[in-house]
Amino acid sequence: MEIQCIINMRSYKKNCYKIIQDVAQISAFNRSDGSGVEGSSERLSRTSSYTRRENRLASLNKTDDDSTSKDYKKLYEDALAENEKLKTRLEDSKQELAKIRSQLDRVTQKQDRISERSSVFESEKKEKQALEKRVSDMEEELKVLAELKSDNQRLKDENGALIRVISKLSK
Template sequence: VCAAAVVLGIILERCRPSTLVIRICPPAAGSLCRTRHPPPRPPAPKPSDGRTDASSVEGSSDRLSRTSSYTRRENRLASLNKADDDSASKDYKKLYEDALTENEKLKSRLEDSKQELAKIRSQLDKVTQRQDRISERSSLVESEKKEKQALEKRVSDMEAEVKVR
């Protein structure tokens, strides 16, 4: 038969007279408990004549002091874990605030980049339109040159014909 006691989230179980199992369970941890077994100790000497002597009394008081020291240690660890949890929750709050600040900075940078992209696109459109106009002009100039050359050739042919006549 096991006897169990819960003290500040610490479960103390005594299944055998010589075994004490200490489990640390944070609140709402369910079955997620750390189990601590005390270090093994040599068996207590038994009196040979059936009388209790001072060593057996010392052994039981020694066991009790060891048990209470384990309990104090586990209580201390539990309070340290609680302090760590409090500081961790504060750290999470700071991390959340830092993430929000970073997010706002990134949003403003994104907006600036979008505006710059729109500006560059408009400049590209203007340059493309100019290039189109220049290419249209060059094609007009080329066609005018060809037309002029054709006309000059025709004029020279006509002059040659007039000379022949």
């Protein structure tokens, strides 16, 4: 798009220069005395000034052409350099993103293991509490059993004493 604009501008400049030259020739002709004969010094002066002007415009046009082509070459090189920088940054960003994703995966896996451990820990904790309750219940049963044994022994002793008393009374 820009190149097309520059080409159009160049052709526009060339057309303008041609028009200026034509206008200069026409005005030179109109300034003459009408007979078509001018003073030679005046004609040489105008011709040399026109020639100088044409040379000056031509040199400006050439430097414009050279500078625009150099400018476009420089702009193109700058754009390529910028693209390379951006590609490098993009690759760096992709690598950093891959690193961060792998770290995120590791953290997620670690969190899953921790949650599994905590759920296992919770189940182990509940199981331990259930076992402790069973142990305390059994200890209570053992105390009751020991009391029952002592009561049973006492009752046996009383029974034996009563049997002796009854046997003495019946004799």
